Amino acid sequence: MSGAQLAARIGRSQSYMSKRLRGESSFTANDVAAACEVLGEDLLHLLTNAVRSTRRQ
Numbered sequence: 001m002s003g004a005q006l007a008a009r010i011g012r013s014q015s016y017m018s019k020r021l022r023g024e025s026s027f028t029a030n031d032v033a034a035a036c037e038v039l040g041e042d043l044l045h046l047l048t049n050a051v052r053s054t055r056r057q
Contacts, residue, residue: 001039010034 001009007017010031019025027035036043 006035006038009038 003017003021004014007014011034012031020027020031032046033043035041036046
């Protein structure tokens with residue numbers, strides 16, 4: 001799925017999503033939750049793995 005498609009599916013503009021995907025702005029918790037829902041991913045699993053990953057660095 002492209003960034004533009006994801007943006008449309010979560011109700012955000014392409015510009016909004018592009019800035020976040022390029023690291024120019026941060027995603028909100030609501031953005032992450034909406035993206036997980038659209039992509040069929042488990043939010044808790046995603047966050048748990050992110051925390052584990054940052055601890056290893």
